[in-house]
Amino acid sequence: MELFADYTLRMVALGSAMLGIVSGVLGCFAVLRRQALLGDAMSHAALPGIVVAFMLTGQRDPLILMLGAAGSAWLAALLLMSVTRTTRVKEDSSLALILAVFFGTGLVLLSWLQQRPDAAQAGLRSFLFGQAAAMVARDVQVMVALGVPTLLVVALFWKQFKVLTFDPEYAASLGLPVRGLSVLLTSLIIVAIVLGLQTVGVVLMSAMLVAPAAAARQWTDRLGVMIVLAGCFGASAGVVGALISATARGLATGPTIVLCLGALTLVSFLFAPNRGLIWRATRKMQLQV
Amino acid sequence: MSSTMEVQLIAIVVAAACALPGVFLVLRRMAMMSDAISHTVLLGIVLGYFVTRDLASPLLFAGAVATGVLTVSLVEMLTRTNLIKEDAAIGLVFPVLFSIAVILISRYAGNVHLDTDAVLLGELAFAPFDRITWGWLDLPRALLIGSITLVLNLGLIVLLYKELKLATFDVGLAATLGFSPVLVHYGLMTVVSITAVGAFDAVGSILVVALMVAPPAAAYLLTDRLSRMLGLSVAIAVLSAVLGYWFARWFNVSIAGSMAMMTGVAFLVAFLFAPARGLVALGVRRSRQRWEFAQQMLTLHLLNHEGTAEADDECSRNHLSHHLRWQPRFAATVIRLAEQGGLIQCDGMRLMLTEQGRRLAQEASLR
Numbered sequence: 001m002e003l004f005a006d007y008t009l010r011m012v013a014l015g016s017a018m019l020g021i022v023s024g025v026l027g028c029f030a031v032l033r034r035q036a037l038l039g040d041a042m043s044h045a046a047l048p049g050i051v052v053a054f055m056l057t058g059q060r061d062p063l064i065l066m067l068g069a070a071g072s073a074w075l076a077a078l079l080l081m082s083v084t085r086t087t088r089v090k091e092d093s094s095l096a097l098i099l100a101v102f103f104g105t106g107l108v109l110l111s112w113l114q115q116r117p118d119a120a121q122a123g124l125r126s127f128l129f130g131q132a133a134a135m136v137a138r139d140v141q142v143m144v145a146l147g148v149p150t151l152l153v154v155a156l157f158w159k160q161f162k163v164l165t166f167d168p169e170y171a172a173s174l175g176l177p178v179r180g181l182s183v184l185l186t187s188l189i190i191v192a193i194v195l196g197l198q199t200v201g202v203v204l205m206s207a208m209l210v211a212p213a214a215a216a217r218q219w220t221d222r223l224g225v226m227i228v229l230a231g232c233f234g235a236s237a238g239v240v241g242a243l244i245s246a247t248a249r250g251l252a253t254g255p256t257i258v259l260c261l262g263a264l265t266l267v268s269f270l271f272a273p274n275r276g277l278i279w280r281a282t283r284k285m286q287l288q289v
Numbered sequence: 290m291s292s293t294m295e296v297q298l299i300a301i302v303v304a305a306a307c308a309l310p311g312v313f314l315v316l317r318r319m320a321m322m323s324d325a326i327s328h329t330v331l332l333g334i335v336l337g338y339f340v341t342r343d344l345a346s347p348l349l350f351a352g353a354v355a356t357g358v359l360t361v362s363l364v365e366m367l368t369r370t371n372l373i374k375e376d377a378a379i380g381l382v383f384p385v386l387f388s389i390a391v392i393l394i395s396r397y398a399g400n401v402h403l404d405t406d407a408v409l410l411g412e413l414a415f416a417p418f419d420r421i422t423w424g425w426l427d428l429p430r431a432l433l434i435g436s437i438t439l440v441l442n443l444g445l446i447v448l449l450y451k452e453l454k455l456a457t458f459d460v461g462l463a464a465t466l467g468f469s470p471v472l473v474h475y476g477l478m479t480v481v482s483i484t485a486v487g488a489f490d491a492v493g494s495i496l497v498v499a500l501m502v503a504p505p506a507a508a509y510l511l512t513d514r515l516s517r518m519l520g521l522s523v524a525i526a527v528l529s530a531v532l533g534y535w536f537a538r539w540f541n542v543s544i545a546g547s548m549a550m551m552t553g554v555a556f557l558v559a560f561l562f563a564p565a566r567g568l569v570a571l572g573v574r575r576s577r578q579r580w581e582f583a584q585q586m587l588t589l590h591l592l593n594h595e596g597t598a599e600a601d602d603e604c605s606r607n608h609l610s611h612h613l614r615w616q617p618r619f620a621a622t623v624i625r626l627a628e629q630g631g632l633i634q635c636d637g638m639r640l641m642l643t644e645q646g647r648r649l650a651q652e653a654s655l656r
Contacts, residue, residue: 031373036380037321044495087566089315093506096320097556100499104549107495111543129391207384214373214381250395255388262385269372277370 012132012246015140016238016257019199020212022147023192024234025154027209028216028227029185032165037092038077038186040206041099043193045076047106047202050127051113062142066194073190076102103202130201130254132242143195150191153184161185162223199242201254208234211261218272237261292417293538295429299416300530300548302435303488304500308526309442310480311501312519315509316457321376322478323501325364325383326357327485327494332390333357334486339397345430350486357482358475360386413544416491431491438487442480446519453477454515496545500526503552507559510566525555583623586613588632588650591642605638 030039046069053068054060076098083094110124126134154161163171164181172178189209196205216229241257270278314320333356337349360382367378416431446453456463456473464470481501488497508521533548540547561568590613594603602608609620624640627633632646642650 031377034374034376036374036377040321040324040380083560086568086571087510087560089506089509090318090320092318093315093320093502093509096324096498096502097506097553099324100495100549101503101553101556103495104499104546104553107543107546108537108540108550109542111546112540115541204384204388206380207388210377210380211384214377218372252391252395255391258384258388259392262381262388265381269367269370275372277372 009246011135011137011140012242013239015135015143016132016199016242017235018143018147019195020234020238021231022150022195023208024212024230025227026189026192027213028230029165030189030209031213036210037095039193039209041095042073042076042190043202043205044099045102046073046197047103048072048109051106051109054124062139069194069197070190073193077186127197128201128203129252130199132199132253133246139198146191147195150188153188199253200257204254204258207258207261211265215265215268218268218275233264237264295417296413297531297534299431299435299491300534301527302439303492304526304530305523306435306439306442306484307488307497307500308504308522309446310484312505312522313457313477314501315505320502321379323481324498325360325379326482327489327497328383329360329386330357330486330489332386335390335393353486354482357485358479361478413491434487438484493545496549499549499552503556507556510559510563529555580626584627584632585653587623587627588642588646589653591640592650604640
């Protein structure tokens, strides 16, 4: 408990928990709608936005940087949709294309920024792999201010999102605005991505969306339970990973959290009742006998 | 050779080497695999380094290629268990493997020339300093590796052109003819891994993805022939690489980043202006079809009422808005176009079909 007495660690834990919950919840929708890689593309695409936001304002305020990140991730999502809808280039190609081009543009801007004499931009590089230890109260405030409304929106549109996820045709036949709801859900996923930029970094943020959902999926067949589980998984892996990284030397936060998530997912794949691999193997053996 | 020339030459060779297998990735809908592989090869390099303690050892190369293929088979294994779908499997496997590599580097290899920034960005500007001297030969390492990869890719595609084409466009037929889909898949993935490893040292993993996917995707919009798509991809990749290099020189920014940006610009140009499939061509075609269809409607309408009792009334200018639900301005434009095209004649308010217009209407009514 001495761990939590430390101010920095408390902030880190709080922020990562918030991030874990939000990305766990929204990751469920992404994974179930087979958009797991969308998160990867959009988190990479956030980089130019962060740099532009910093260049325009000259401030490192988390809200401004997050706005910039969300803006360019949004633009990327929009481009992605228009490329897949109007041309024969398939979704996987457009995802990879947008990911690499946006990220490359971000690197160009970043390297251009580094020529400037003001030293404040030094910290921008930590957005690649995340740096939880740098978190201060203001960051956590912004994360909570963005994360709680996001969760509320999910609760508000719970039924609609559920239908949209499992049976989009049925949703359309019910008269639901399917495109509008898709855009809303994508926007919420962007919020989740943006929240994680400082903690996990743009390169590995996608795992924060995919892993908790993939792990939670193994334990249940109900969306409600899955989302709660994914939120818990995300939060616990986030907190543990961030704390390890903040206390140990030379461990970037993003990779540490991803490894915690990976361990959690592996355990779920192996030991989850009914779906887990060990469970399956034992049942097969029983059947043989 | 000056170092400017050498850097450009490396960029050109690497771009061409990446674009070739990229064509098949794009056509086979596995483009995101390039992202996964180009990240995970780092793990192979790190592990290889721990074994050999030598960054120049060929074992590193072998290890990296092996991790690339391992990534693919892990993704397939996970997908086959039915626990998660393929996209989630990709999104799970490569961040984990990449994270292991990043942590290993920062914990145990921090003092070696292996840092995570370089992995993502590449250090093309420094590539000419890492040279290989072999008899009279004195070349940058990256150039040598890039050229070998290019020759290998080119050779494989030339040798196996028919087989690859068949396996890409008609998996079923290829399988019945005895080309194992698994073999083709893993063969291609091995080639992608080798290319990614060969390229990534010089240009970084993100540029590998950009060069593998963007030029073929742009070429895909420009042609319907595989052979032309291969040629165009290489041309676009090389052009983007050279333009990107000069852009980076001009503004003094990251070379790999600006090359990736230029591949995006190339795709954007194709996306907008491709002769048959570009957005502009699409828009022009749609609007032309709209007007042609409207003129056809007009001639059909006139033909219907030609010579009947209410012809005077039905065939007047003002009636169109009522009968065909056309806005007055739209109707006026259609009439003007039809008159210019020699389909109708105007006599004050009264519209009459010409011989040509009557023929068009009759043809249309027979369809």
